[in-house]
Amino acid sequence: MIRKIDAGGVLSPKGFRAGGVHAGLRYSKLDVGIILSETPANCAAVYTTSAFQAAPIIVTKDSISKEGLIQAVIVNSACANACTGQQGLDDAYKMRSLTSKAFNIAEHHIAVASTGVIGEFLQMDKIETGIQALNPGLLAENAEEFQTAILTTDTVMKSSCYQAEIDGKPVSVGGAAKGSGMIHPNMATMLGFITTDANISSEHLSVALKELTDVTFNQITVDGDTSTNDMVLVMANGHAGNEPLSPEHPEWPIFIQLLKENCESLAKQIARDGEGATKLVEVSVIGAVSNEEARAVAKQIVGSNLVKTAIYGADANWGRIIGAVGQANAFVNPDTVDIKLGSMELLQASNPLIYSEEQAKAYLEQEKIEITVNLNVGSGSGMAWGCDLSYDYVKINASYRT
Known part of the structure; x- marks a missing residue:
């Protein structure tokens, strides 16, 4: 053990x-x-x-x-x-x-x-x-x-x-x-x-x-x-x-x-202590063609500035997540994608679901955010970690040498 x-x-x-x-x-x-x-x-x-x-x-x-x-x-x-x-x-x-x-x-x-x-x-x-x-x-x-x-x-x-x-x-x-x-x-x-x-x-x-x-x-x-x-x-x-x-x-x-x-x-x-970060973001991708493609999609999501800023602002804008998925170097069927924020289902078979904006906002105000994406095209899985993008990131790096 x-x-x-x-x-x-x-x-x-x-x-x-x-x-x-x-x-x-x-x-x-x-x-x-x-x-x-x-x-x-x-x-x-x-x-x-x-x-x-x-x-x-x-x-x-x-x-x-x-x-x-x-x-x-x-x-x-x-x-x-x-x-x-x-x-x-x-x-x-x-x-x-x-x-x-x-x-x-x-x-x-x-x-x-x-x-x-x-x-x-x-x-x-x-x-x-x-x-x-x-x-x-x-x-x-x-x-x-x-x-x-x-x-x-x-x-x-x-x-x-x-x-x-x-x-x-x-x-x-x-x-x-x-x-x-x-x-x-x-x-x-x-x-x-x-x-x-x-x-x-x-x-x-x-x-x-x-x-x-x-x-x-x-x-x-x-x-x-x-x-x-x-x-x-x-x-x-x-x-x-x-x-x-x-x-x-x-x-x-x-x-x-x-x-x-x-x-x-x-x-x-390291991800949680990103410069100016307030939240740790963990992305899990399942149902990919391979583990490598799952990891590529997960990292594309966690690295998206639009996703990161939405998380900082506690905005459950899943369109930014789906946009990141579409940019990844991986096979994606645009009709089969599921997205969850924590345990809250936002998208099923690429169709939007009804969810509580208040509950989603409350979840996004926590210190750890979990996003799960199921591509439903295979058995590959992978994870990636990152952080939100805050005003402080710009402040820190604008004066890094001073």
């Missing part, structure tokens, strides 16, 4: 430490963080598909390519170190080198991540001071230090942890993430860090992560924009003591579910 752990995040699995400090990259908030494994951990990662991949991604790819092992992840906020040319790449490698010296870890066992303003150079003197000041620990407050240090316009920390028994051993998977704007993933488009004490190879971990990214992180959208920096990275140090996991292991599905629960939890937290 899979159990949700209420506290701990990336430190719930055995053999990990974390921390964060204020290095001066931001006015007062923590801005440099680290996750550290006691031993090199098998690693897998997925990355943004933006053509402008930032320097930290290049360095992280280089590290993982050597042995598939990562022992530490060093992260800074406030500056993305993206579109910064050779100096930016040199600075990212220097972050790796400074972390190697500070913690006596091989350079190629270190991943680097940055988030913040694009096109500005890192203040390396402050980065160096911050790395030297890091003192990662095992306590919940150390996990919170890391979770805080990676935030930008986020309003809350994002973490998760789930546990189950595999081979009679308690195996934990924990995570931390940041993301609030520029969220429209094609691979990741956020920063997500997942730790586990499971015994699993980098190869099998990579297969699992890529499969689950498609149905979790790739199914969230806040504003339709893809970023330059972001990744999801998983470290597995094997300290739980289970037998090596692979698709042939009888309890492989348990591990997959553990990882999925974490990825989905973090993805939904």
